[in-house]
Amino acid sequence: MMLVNIAGFLLIAAIVWWFWLYKPKQAALGEDALVIIVENGTYQPSHIRLSSDQAATLTFLRKDESPCAATLLFPDMEISENLPLNQPVTIALPPMPAGEYPFHCQMQMYRGQLKIE
Numbered sequence: 001m002m003l004v005n006i007a008g009f010l011l012i013a014a015i016v017w018w019f020w021l022y023k024p025k026q027a028a029l030g031e032d033a034l035v036i037i038v039e040n041g042t043y044q045p046s047h048i049r050l051s052s053d054q055a056a057t058l059t060f061l062r063k064d065e066s067p068c069a070a071t072l073l074f075p076d077m078e079i080s081e082n083l084p085l086n087q088p089v090t091i092a093l094p095p096m097p098a099g100e101y102p103f104h105c106q107m108q109m110y111r112g113q114l115k116i117e
């Protein structure tokens with residue numbers, strides 16, 4: 001009986017962790033301006049949730065010296081930006097319909113995704 005209780009408790013703990021506590025490098029655009037750090041081969045955060053049909057601005061801060069990281073592309077929006085080292089760059093996104101839109105560096109080593117919902 002005790003064992004069943006423990007197993008049940010562990011299961012609940014796992015469910016709570018999975019659904020509420022575990023957030024894989026994801027962020028939503030809140031009140032504060034969202035800053036995405038470009039460093040060590042990743043965008044941090046790399047998955048960004050936005051509301052559909054609402055313009056948004058994202059700020060990118062590149063800390064990676066590799067020249068490839070300097071180019072930021074949003075292929076679906078035909079946005080191509082140059083990110084100078086250690087200087088925040090603000091990107092204005094037009095209102096977009098719901099969907100998933102990738103963004104990446106020149107050679108797609110850095111990858112991220114906008115999730116519009």
Ligand SMILES: [Cu+2]
Binds near residue numbers: 106107108
């Ligand atoms: Cu690259």
